[in-house]
Amino acid sequence: MVKEFKDTNYWAIILGGSSGLGFATARKLARHGMNIIVVHRDKRADIAEIEEAFEDIKKQQVNFESFNVDATNAEKRESLINQIAEVLGTEGKVRTLVHSISKGNLKPMTGEEPTLENIDFQVTIDAMAISLYDWTKAIYKFNLFAKDARIISFTSEGNKKAWANYAAVSAAKVALEAITRSIALEFAPHGIRANCIQAGVTVTRSFQMIPGNETLRVHALKHNPFKRLTVPNNIANMVYLLSKDEADWVTGTIIPVNGGEHLK
Numbered sequence: 001m002v003k004e005f006k007d008t009n010y011w012a013i014i015l016g017g018s019s020g021l022g023f024a025t026a027r028k029l030a031r032h033g034m035n036i037i038v039v040h041r042d043k044r045a046d047i048a049e050i051e052e053a054f055e056d057i058k059k060q061q062v063n064f065e066s067f068n069v070d071a072t073n074a075e076k077r078e079s080l081i082n083q084i085a086e087v088l089g090t091e092g093k094v095r096t097l098v099h100s101i102s103k104g105n106l107k108p109m110t111g112e113e114p115t116l117e118n119i120d121f122q123v124t125i126d127a128m129a130i131s132l133y134d135w136t137k138a139i140y141k142f143n144l145f146a147k148d149a150r151i152i153s154f155t156s157e158g159n160k161k162a163w164a165n166y167a168a169v170s171a172a173k174v175a176l177e178a179i180t181r182s183i184a185l186e187f188a189p190h191g192i193r194a195n196c197i198q199a200g201v202t203v204t205r206s207f208q209m210i211p212g213n214e215t216l217r218v219h220a221l222k223h224n225p226f227k228r229l230t231v232p233n234n235i236a237n238m239v240y241l242l243s244k245d246e247a248d249w250v251t252g253t254i255i256p257v258n259g260g261e262h263l264k
Helices: 020-031 044-058 074-088 118-141 167-186 213-223 232-243
Strands: 010-015 035-040 064-068 093-099 145-155 192-199 254-257
Touching: 010 020, 010 074, 010 118, 020 035, 020 044, 020 093, 020 232, 035 044, 035 074, 044 064, 064 074, 074 118, 093 118, 093 232, 118 145, 118 167, 118 192, 145 167, 145 232, 167 192, 192 232, 232 254
Parallel strands: 010 035, 010 093, 035 064, 093 145, 145 192, 192 254
Antiparallel strands: none
16 A cells, blocks of 8 residues: 655544544545544543544554544634644644534424524534634644645535434535635635535434434435445545645535435
8 A cells, every 4th residue: 555645744633533434534544654633522431442443543653643622612622732733743734634523413493392493503503614614723823734735524415405303414514615615715825725525325423313314325325326325435535535645736626425326
């Protein structure tokens, strides 16, 4: 395997990297020589299993750090950025920032309580969209980005389609895409590229929390030309491709990675 990022002092920061798309991405980039920082928010009871999974990344002979901290908390983020700056030292730079935060309210608009409230939209949009800008701005302020940096986040088909109980997350995905486009435009003079990956239906821990997820799964299988669902490694592969030198002219885009699921 080609380890093109080895000895480059490049780091990837994965926000939400203990499972699903984030973890698959961390593992993929590490296999190609990228140093990894994972920020995750998990219960103490799950830490032992998560740390065991992280061992697979450490085996890739890259530098690795993990922080079990709420990445959406402003005060904790400021402290964490200081710690990350210490980890990177004078030579390390953030080549790739991956936003894989899943912290949304999955409530119906009508019916039995609890139903969606204004605060549910606020919390979801802040965590799943605005925090991308917060992290981008903080890393930029600390001068931690590489000269040719990549910012990548994950959206879904819920950006255009209405699914029951998904309203708050759907609004967050639309906001995430708008913020990504603006980052691509306004941070371009500083060498930063920003893109969203629109993942196909992928069975992750977050997906399984969506009410009626089985219906979404069946629908995706029916319409996918390859007759299978997207898997986390499919998304991780695209993050890797976007992190390569050859992807330096790709920015401000929403890229479907779903095996053609969106075609029908």
